[in-house]
Amino acid sequence: MLTLTNVQIMYDRAIEAVRDVSLTVRPGQIVALLGSNGAGKSTILKSISNVLYPEEGEVLHGEIRIGEEDALALSADDIVRRGIVHVPEGRRLFPLMTVEENLRMGGYLHGRAAVAERLERVYALFPRLKERRAYVAGYLSGGEQQMAAVGRALIAGPKLLMLDEPSLGLAPQIIDTIFETIVSLNRDEGMAILLVEQNAALALKVADYGYVVENGRVVLDGPAERISQNEDVKEFYLGFTEGGARKSFRDIKHYKRRKRWLS
Numbered sequence: 680m681l682t683l684t685n686v687q688i689m690y691d692r693a694i695e696a697v698r699d700v701s702l703t704v705r706p707g708q709i710v711a712l713l714g715s716n717g718a719g720k721s722t723i724l725k726s727i728s729n730v731l732y733p734e735e736g737e738v739l740h741g742e743i744r745i746g747e748e749d750a751l752a753l754s755a756d757d758i759v760r761r762g763i764v765h766v767p768e769g770r771r772l773f774p775l776m777t778v779e780e781n782l783r784m785g786g787y788l789h790g791r792a793a794v795a796e797r798l799e800r801v802y803a804l805f806p807r808l809k810e811r812r813a814y815v816a817g818y819l820s821g822g823e824q825q826m827a828a829v830g831r832a833l834i835a836g837p838k839l840l841m842l843d844e845p846s847l848g849l850a851p852q853i854i855d856t857i858f859e860t861i862v863s864l865n866r867d868e869g870m871a872i873l874l875v876e877q878n879a880a881l882a883l884k885v886a887d888y889g890y891v892v893e894n895g896r897v898v899l900d901g902p903a904e905r906i907s908q909n910e911d912v913k914e915f916y917l918g919f920t921e922g923g924a925r926k927s928f929r930d931i932k933h934y935k936r937r938k939r940w941l942s
């Protein structure tokens with residue numbers, strides 16, 4: 680349903696953020712996009728939603744296709760109309776609007792009836808949002824804001840939901856709620872998910888397939904189970920040594936030079 684082929688992305692025609700990325704999301708799949716800070720994950724999602732231009736970002740080479748269609752020729756609105764909806768890093772709610780107003784914004788391309796029906800479904804999925812529906816979004820907790828951001832995306836009726844670091848800065852219990860919701864959307868509604876996460880262990884637990892991105896390149900990809908068995912991934916992203924003990928960040932830094940996929 681979504682394919683990127685040899686995509687290169689530059690900011691300001693000067694900074695090469697993504698070098699040569701190819702990736703595929705098939706209908707009904709959960710695909711994890713892993714990698715450390717600055718690897719290019721958010722840039723990849725923005726290129727798919729076609730929202731790079733406000734940051735002077737540009738896809739200079741390669742192809743992005745939604746089915747057979749050339750996504751680079753579509754507007755950001757058209758991408759949403761095709762069913763690809765992006766929950767950006769840092770939630771990006773409208774802080775002065777209420778929860779319900781934020782949710783309704785997700786439906787700006789849709790009719791009243793569709794929005795009303797989806798709103799009820801979002802409230803069923805996140806009862807907490809229903810309780811908070813009249814609250815101003817800027818005063819919600821981080822977890823509630825993430826629920827509202829996911830809810831707003833769901834109002835747009837996605838076939839493919841793209842989530843940029845949904846667990847960032849949230850308490851474990853809230854992370855569980857968010858991830859359970861992601862899994863149930865996938866399992867019960869067949870929604871495809873493209874999940875960007877720094878928490879590799881969490882992402883690989885729910886994903887079918889994974890890509891590891893470093894310095895704007897895909898350095899490793901494969902079925903999630905295989906990725907999580909990879910010794911380098913265990914060491915550098917899951918924080919485990921071969922004996923199963925947790926490594927300190929200092930050790931990880933020290934061993935970084937040894938990464939097999941870069942040598």
Ligand SMILES: Nc1ncnc2c1ncn2[C@@H]1O[C@H](COP(=O)(O)OP(=O)(O)O)[C@@H](O)[C@H]1O
Pocket residue numbers: 690691694695696714715716717718719720721722723734
């Ligand atoms: N608006 C921007 N202008 C210039 N450089 C940017 C911009 N956004 C991101 N970059 C650079 O592009 C690279 C990839 O960033 P990003 O996609 O945000 O990584 P990730 O999401 O994996 O942390 C980084 O080197 C970052 O500094």
Ligand SMILES: [Mg+2]
Pocket residue numbers: 720721722768843
């Ligand atoms: Mg990012």
